[in-house]
Amino acid sequence: MFDYLRDPQEIYAKSFATIEAEADLARFSETERPVAIRIIHACGMVEMAGQITFAGDLCGAATQALRTGKPVLCDAEMVRHGIISRLLPAENPVLCTLNDGDTHGLAAQLGTTRSAAAVEAWTDHIEGAIIAIGNAPTALFHLLEAIHNGRLPKPAALIGMPVGFVGAAESKDALIEHAGDIPFVTLRGRFGGSAVTAATVNALARLAR
Amino acid sequence: MFDYLRDPQEIYAKSFATIEAEADLARFSETERPVAIRIIHACGMVEMAGQITFAGDLCGAATQALRTGKPVLCDAEMVRHGIISRLLPAENPVLCTLNDGDTHGLAAQLGTTRSAAAVEAWTDHIEGAIIAIGNAPTALFHLLEAIHNGRLPKPAALIGMPVGFVGAAESKDALIEHAGDIPFVTLRGRFGGSAVTAATVNALARLAR
Numbered sequence A, B: 001m002f003d004y005l006r007d008p009q010e011i012y013a014k015s016f017a018t019i020e021a022e023a024d025l026a027r028f029s030e031t032e033r034p035v036a037i038r039i040i041h042a043c044g045m046v047e048m049a050g051q052i053t054f055a056g057d058l059c060g061a062a063t064q065a066l067r068t069g070k071p072v073l074c075d076a077e078m079v080r081h082g083i084i085s086r087l088l089p090a091e092n093p094v095l096c097t098l099n100d101g102d103t104h105g106l107a108a109q110l111g112t113t114r115s116a117a118a119v120e121a122w123t124d125h126i127e128g129a130i131i132a133i134g135n136a137p138t139a140l141f142h143l144l145e146a147i148h149n150g151r152l153p154k155p156a157a158l159i160g161m162p163v164g165f166v167g168a169a170e171s172k173d174a175l176i177e178h179a180g181d182i183p184f185v186t187l188r189g190r191f192g193g194s195a196v197t198a199a200t201v202n203a204l205a206r207l208a209r
Helices: A007-022 A032-043 A045-050 A058-067 A077-082 A105-108 A115-121 A135-149 A167-176 A194-208 B008-022 B033-043 B046-051 B057-069 B077-082 B102-108 B114-118 B137-148 B168-178 B196-206
Strands: A054-055 A073-074 A095-098 A128-131 A157-160 A183-187 B052-056 B071-075 B094-096 B132-133 B157-159 B182-185
Touching: A007 A032, A007 A045, A007 B102, A032 A045, A032 A054, A032 A058, A032 A095, A032 A194, A045 A054, A054 B168, A058 A128, A058 A194, A058 B114, A073 A077, A073 A115, A077 A095, A077 A194, A077 B077, A077 B196, A095 B196, A105 A115, A115 A135, A128 A135, A128 A194, A135 A167, A157 A167, A157 A194, A167 A183, A183 A194, A194 B196, B008 B033, B008 B046, B033 B046, B033 B052, B033 B196, B046 B057, B052 B057, B057 B132, B057 B157, B057 B196, B071 B077, B077 B196, B102 B114, B132 B137, B132 B196, B137 B168, B157 B168, B157 B196
Parallel strands: A073 A095, A073 A128, A128 A157, A157 A183, B071 B094, B071 B132, B132 B157, B157 B182
Antiparallel strands: A054 A183, B052 B182
């Protein structure tokens, strides 16, 4: 009835060829390039190439952390479920503390969102870990403050791609300005989300294998 | 350290006010409007308002199906995990058959993707159900063909928002042209994804309560 590509390998090949043809990838390094391509692939928008910002040796730091079995800490269940566990090189734990029992009460106590309060539960896991924030601007703001105050140790690498109309663009600008020596990748502006964030983790996991 | 909104209710209110102020929502009906707002909210892009296409009484059909306990059938685990189960009005099952044991073999046998083959496993659940396709163009193409051929019965409502560079825009055009009397909502073009799809289900569930 319809004439369409059905072969998964052909679909991937044609998708990546389209991205290479249409997206401006010139400013990415050899290792950043496949990550940028996967981000664009996940959202279907070549114009997002211009919003992708890498800092430090994000790819090197994240792949090293993944190879040594460090966990991936996610701000949302959708991020967690978008990460393809068979790609992870060291059976890395993928954690989301958003629905932990005490997050709701802690959020009320701190006067913030549940997503921000959930960051507090990362204490025992965050040192040298990979952070994947794909939903809540408040989680990213809260994390940057907690690291700056010395209340939380530093992760190895930070993927910061929250989405929305309130705080998303601002939290990513804050990341760019205040990440210090933490390598990161972000997608400037209001767009972001669980799909691009999980795709970034999956791309880094492929690099780490 | 940072000055940002922390109160969840204030964040929602400001987000929706921004969408109302910036997005062109004039062509949506009173019932479609909150669904369109949630789609825009999920992706952070007011310009997506122009891509949203409703057909038939999508909201009426979907809310009726949800109230009577019909299942929600998803093409991807990320869609399934983006659906907030406490919003569903009748403890509706939310199913994703992508990782069922025989999907891989069936895909090879049919010469198609695993996402398309997974649609075949919807046979016993699809009549009167709500379909939520937020990832694979091949799943949407395959479903339209199977319904057209009479191999699968009709769902009550179809959310068709696959994403990507190969077949996404085309499968949504096919939906617009060949859905027949099945009410649907889609997001024309390459953009789509699990977040906007799950947000649509959640918005319809709110309407159904």
